[in-house]
Amino acid sequence: MxxxxxxxxxxxxxxxxxxxxxxxxxxxxxxxxxxxxxxxxxxxxxxxxxxxxxxxxxxxxxxxxxxxxxxxxxxxxxxxxxxxxxxGFAVISTGLEVLVQTGRTPYQDVDVFRAKLATIEAAICQVDIDGATGTGTLIGADLVITNRHVVAARIGTDGKLTGPATCRFDYKTNGEGYTTPATEVAAHLLLASSPHAPQDTVVGPMATDLAALDYAILKLDRKFADEPVVAGGNPRGRIEVAGAPTAGVDAGVLVIQHPGGKPMKIDFGSVTEVGPARFRHTVNTEPGSSGAPVFDAALRLVGIHHAGHTGGPGPALTYNEGIPLGAILTDAVAKGVAI
Known part of the structure; x- marks a missing residue:
């Protein structure tokens, strides 16, 4: 700074x-x-x-x-x-406590956070293409966003899906080790997408090309967000994307994901670098986490995780990377997708 x-x-x-x-x-x-x-x-x-x-x-x-x-x-x-x-890091009293980030609301109400997290979980899915998996998020009644490279094997030369992508919701394990029955919904339409950038495959500076955002928006076969999670319950809901908040350097973030194809997991970290088309973060991820939603400390969607690299010893050569939500929405709207 x-x-x-x-x-x-x-x-x-x-x-x-x-x-x-x-x-x-x-x-x-x-x-x-x-x-x-x-x-x-x-x-x-x-x-x-x-x-x-x-x-x-x-x-x-x-x-x-x-x-x-x-x-x-x-x-x-x-x-x-x-x-x-x-x-932005003023001391707020003469005592021992310090408010180190004054540019945001510093605290979250526990009950509100817990309720919001439960709603978010219902909108996260595992995206499966013949056993190769990633993670996706419901951002509309029948819209799921993930990485393009997650579904690339299903995209034909005409830019359309050649077969269905399976979106597996509620795939998670409770505290006693019981894995809940998942609900699978097929997606046959690809509404908009953007390829990854060449820089994404090598260790080095972040990509800056706003035409290479590595996202895909899939249309489910039914309006799944309007259906209840359990019979007689409230609608499942979707993740709000209005406003497209951003996460600055040092901001706390969390990623809800299906690492290694496993049931839903969560991990926490912070943002280390920000650019127009990418941001880097320290949240742990694995294959299967691609496309997972990245939330800020207030549980607002700020982007989707898409890649990571370990290029050698030291933290500077080991990083995970996401795509800013605002850049994705701008590109999707330009391609005629209303979210």
């Missing part, structure tokens, strides 16, 4: 007035393991040393770490608290 004026000017002035070089040498070494001489030359004018230290963190897009360290070292300097607040 980088600082812009006027916060940058406020921060530099406060840093210059509140510390000397000895103070900063101790903070940089103890907090970050950095030697002062790596960041600046102690014989330079003090104002220039301060700028050099800021620039070191700024170039690495890690200014928030420096702000946090200096705020902690000088909690009585209001300018540091003001800058932290402007960056």
């Amino acid at each position: 980088q600082l812009q004026n006027p916060l940058l000017a406020i921060f530099l002035r406060a840093m210059e007035a509140s510390f000397d070089d000895t103070d900063l040498q101790v903070i940089l070494l103890q907090r970050f393991g950095l030697r002062y001489s790596k960041l600046t030359n102690p014989i330079r004018p003090w104002s220039l040393q301060v700028i050099n230290i800021h620039d070191y963190f700024d170039k690495r897009n890690e200014t928030e770490h420096l702000v946090s360290a200096l705020r902690d070292a000088r909690p009585n300097v209001p300018e540091f608290a003001k800058v932290a607040d402007g960056m």
